[in-house]
Amino acid sequence: MAISSPSNKKEKRWKGFDIKNHKALILGSVGFLAFSAIVLAVLGPAVEFPIKIGRTISEGIDDSIGWATTSGAWFLDPTSDGVLRFLLLIKDFFEWLPWPIFIVATVIGSYKTAGRGIAIFAVVSLTMMGSLGLWVSAMETMALIVVAVILSISIAVPIGILAARSNLLDTILRPILDGMQTMPSFVYLVPAVMFFGIGDVPAIFATIIYAVPPAIRLTNLGIRQVSSEIVEAAMSFGTTPRQLLLKVQIPMAVPTIMAGINQTIMMALAMVVIASLVGAGGLGEDVNRALNRFQPGEALLSGLGIVFLAIIIDRVTQAAANERQKALMGER
Amino acid sequence: MAQSDAPKLSIRGLWKVFGHKATGGDVPASIATKSKADMREDDGVVLALKDVNFDVQEGETFVVMGLSGSGKSTLVRTLIRLIEPSYGEILVDGENVLEYSEQELVEFRRRKTAMVFQHFGLLPHRTVLENAAWGLEVQNMPKAERLERARETLEMVGLQGWEDYRPAALSGGMQQRVGLARAIAADPDILLMDEPFSGLDPLIRRDMQGELVRLQEQLHKTLIFITHDLAEALKLGTHIMIMRDGVVIQLGTPEEILAHPADDYVAEFVRDVRRTSIVTLRTLMEEPGLQVRESYTPSKAIEEMARVGVVSAFVVDAEGHYVGVVSFNSAAEAKQRGDATIVNACISDEYPALAVNTPVESALPLVQHEESALAVTDSEGILVGSVQPHTVRDAMAQEAQEASDARESVGSSALEMEQSSLRTSSGNAEEEKTTTAT
Numbered sequence: 001m002a003i004s005s006p007s008n009k010k011e012k013r014w015k016g017f018d019i020k021n022h023k024a025l026i027l028g029s030v031g032f033l034a035f036s037a038i039v040l041a042v043l044g045p046a047v048e049f050p051i052k053i054g055r056t057i058s059e060g061i062d063d064s065i066g067w068a069t070t071s072g073a074w075f076l077d078p079t080s081d082g083v084l085r086f087l088l089l090i091k092d093f094f095e096w097l098p099w100p101i102f103i104v105a106t107v108i109g110s111y112k113t114a115g116r117g118i119a120i121f122a123v124v125s126l127t128m129m130g131s132l133g134l135w136v137s138a139m140e141t142m143a144l145i146v147v148a149v150i151l152s153i154s155i156a157v158p159i160g161i162l163a164a165r166s167n168l169l170d171t172i173l174r175p176i177l178d179g180m181q182t183m184p185s186f187v188y189l190v191p192a193v194m195f196f197g198i199g200d201v202p203a204i205f206a207t208i209i210y211a212v213p214p215a216i217r218l219t220n221l222g223i224r225q226v227s228s229e230i231v232e233a234a235m236s237f238g239t240t241p242r243q244l245l246l247k248v249q250i251p252m253a254v255p256t257i258m259a260g261i262n263q264t265i266m267m268a269l270a271m272v273v274i275a276s277l278v279g280a281g282g283l284g285e286d287v288n289r290a291l292n293r294f295q296p297g298e299a300l301l302s303g304l305g306i307v308f309l310a311i312i313i314d315r316v317t318q319a320a321a322n323e324r325q326k327a328l329m330g331e332r
Numbered sequence: 333m334a335q336s337d338a339p340k341l342s343i344r345g346l347w348k349v350f351g352h353k354a355t356g357g358d359v360p361a362s363i364a365t366k367s368k369a370d371m372r373e374d375d376g377v378v379l380a381l382k383d384v385n386f387d388v389q390e391g392e393t394f395v396v397m398g399l400s401g402s403g404k405s406t407l408v409r410t411l412i413r414l415i416e417p418s419y420g421e422i423l424v425d426g427e428n429v430l431e432y433s434e435q436e437l438v439e440f441r442r443r444k445t446a447m448v449f450q451h452f453g454l455l456p457h458r459t460v461l462e463n464a465a466w467g468l469e470v471q472n473m474p475k476a477e478r479l480e481r482a483r484e485t486l487e488m489v490g491l492q493g494w495e496d497y498r499p500a501a502l503s504g505g506m507q508q509r510v511g512l513a514r515a516i517a518a519d520p521d522i523l524l525m526d527e528p529f530s531g532l533d534p535l536i537r538r539d540m541q542g543e544l545v546r547l548q549e550q551l552h553k554t555l556i557f558i559t560h561d562l563a564e565a566l567k568l569g570t571h572i573m574i575m576r577d578g579v580v581i582q583l584g585t586p587e588e589i590l591a592h593p594a595d596d597y598v599a600e601f602v603r604d605v606r607r608t609s610i611v612t613l614r615t616l617m618e619e620p621g622l623q624v625r626e627s628y629t630p631s632k633a634i635e636e637m638a639r640v641g642v643v644s645a646f647v648v649d650a651e652g653h654y655v656g657v658v659s660f661n662s663a664a665e666a667k668q669r670g671d672a673t674i675v676n677a678c679i680s681d682e683y684p685a686l687a688v689n690t691p692v693e694s695a696l697p698l699v700q701h702e703e704s705a706l707a708v709t710d711s712e713g714i715l716v717g718s719v720q721p722h723t724v725r726d727a728m729a730q731e732a733q734e735a736s737d738a739r740e741s742v743g744s745s746a747l748e749m750e751q752s753s754l755r756t757s758s759g760n761a762e763e764e765k766t767t768t769a770t
Contacts, residue, residue, distance in 0.1 A: 237518060
């Protein structure tokens with residue numbers, strides 16, 4: 001009996017398509033068909049929208065950005081200056097750093113965190129980049145990435161923490177972050193140039209907009225994920241909210257926050273070519289130039305340079321996050 | 333156990349309704365009169381605690397018992413406001429915890445209470461030692477001092493040598509010892525324990541219960557212990573409060589609950605418990621009968637025995653401590669030897685005293701081969717009564733008869749047999765302790 005019952009049920013369901021229960025569906029379809037027929041008969045196939053406000057709004061936005069550029073100079077100029085100064089500092093460092101030291105340091109670092117495979121990969125790929133003549137561009141790109149990532153993290157972690165503690169902020173933030181991640185980056189390149197002029201600064205600005213959401217999301221998630229019993233246990237001993245955050249929630253969220261930082265770095269690298277459109281230098285500029293001069297070989301080599309950097313950084317940061325996760329789970 | 337008159341902890345009219353916004357003041361009629369099911373249906377709120385009242389004296393072990401959903405875990409959390417109660421008063425040392433400001437509450441949690449959790453709630457990224465020191469760290473005690481205190485406490489719970497491991501490397505039982513050490517290290521007045529041993533397997537659980545009893549004898553904390561296991565409640569509790577659906581069903585001593593279950597719900601629990609493992613000699617003992625001082629002369633002792641019409645008597649010292657037994661014959665021999673007192677005539681080896689809190693079950697092997705009444709003493713060794721060997725044997729026989737009746741009606745299970753054999757073996761261990769103590 002039990003075996004035959006499913007087929008019985010099926011049969012019943014077919015037979016029992018009950019008109020009473022689907023009245024709304026049937027009425028709706030009939031109504032919709034009638035409405036479509038009337039529209040086609042009266043207005044024809046090419047009906048225009050009666051309201052057109054797109055142009056007014058876009059012009060309004062243009063005007064307000066123009067206004068912000070001039071009257072916000074007191075804020076924009078020092079910001080631009082500060083970022084530029086920071087970037088130059090880092091750039092000078094990377095340009096000053098002799099390549100053998102960079103290679104050896106990278107190899108030791110990746111061997112310690114990610115193991116032998118990545119260490120070997122780092123030696124080979126970095127040597128290749130040197131011999132392909134990509135070294136100077138690669139260092140410039142590194143400087144851009146480092147600055148963009150440091151700024152992204154210093155924005156993302158505090159916002160992520162706040163979002164973890166306030167459901168309201170979390171709800172407000174979610175669609176904004178979705179928008180930042182899906183909005184085509186060209187859209188905010190133009191205002192970036194208007195605000196900061198051509199060069200590295202608008203590139204960094206655009207990179208931050210694109211790369212900051214995952215770090216915010218994962219910081220938020222990491223803190224919310226801390227088991228409620230551990231939080232309760234910690235609180236039962238009389239922690240202040242500050243002690244709870246600094247001694248329990250953040251340490252336990254570190255692996256997730258690090259995963260967010262890893263994603264931020266990857267997304268910053270993905271922005272390198274687009275950022276070169278507004279004047280950023282480095283490997284992205286090389287790809288862009290090759291594109292304009294129709295040199296696919298040159299473009300491929302520079303692109304490979306970005307890939308190598310991405311793989312090394314990704315594996316090392318991921319390994320570091322895993323290490324931390326293991327330490328949390330008590331596997332020493 | 334010393335008890336002052338004012339209770340350490342006093343709960344008055346405590347309510348918790350999840351999803352209901354408390355209005356302050358009195359409990360509104362819409363809440364007070366409805367049943368739990370109606371509340372969920374009509375208002376979408378969940379009743380967790382309904383007008384709970386109880387007192388806990390300093391130094392006692394107060395057990396709250398109930399099945400899941402009975403509100404017991406909510407209750408223990410409301411005591412330190414991990415969950416805010418809707419209405420009522422929580423008085424600790426006469427102060428209403430619900431009126432505390434944010435800072436006062438933090439201070440209260442730091443100084444007055446500490447809690448042990450079912451799933452331990454240890455910080456996985458810290459070592460055992462750092463976990464044990466957590467309460468002290470939160471109090472901002474200097475590092476060297478708090479680690480020293482934590483080390484001492486870990487030693488108390490038998491975890492020396494494990495200080496530098498992380499919790500994940502330890503077994504469940506050991507992790508809960510860390511939880512216990514963490515709570516004790518903070519030196520609170522009140523220890524809250526939320527089903528601390530429920531996640532452990534039976535042998536470890538028994539072990540930990542013993543450990544808790546031992547620690548409690550040392551520390552004399554006020555203990556609020558949550559459990560769903562009546563056997564555990566009876567073993568540990570000085571008072572037991574049974575809850576169902578957020579309502580207190582019965583509150584009493586273990587013996588009261590065993591003897592007079594308030595309703596079928598409680599009776600259902602009690603049915604599964606072997607009474608003789610809980611009921612102590614206190615319930616079976618009689619008046620001690622004739623007592624003679626060890627300073628009496630042999631002739632005076634003989635005189636007394638002849639007057640009352642017995643052939644032996646218990647001997648006590650000036651403070652009433654039990655010394656031994658003197659018989660008519662031994663007193664007569666002492667008189668012939670010309671002894672000044674009956675001290676030498678007194679036989680103590682063959683007549684050990686039984687502690688008044690010995691469970692009947694554990695007392696059985698001790699009285700098995702005795703013919704005459706045995707002395708019963710309190711924890712200070714003062715003679716408080718006597719017990720006839722046949723009374724103990726009768727009580728055990730009655731229990732066995734009831735158990736076999738029950739088994740015939742429900743059918744015996746292998747598990748039950750196993751549990752009862754475990755119980756007997758632990759009974760033997762306790763009995764050894766009693767013997768060496770007396």
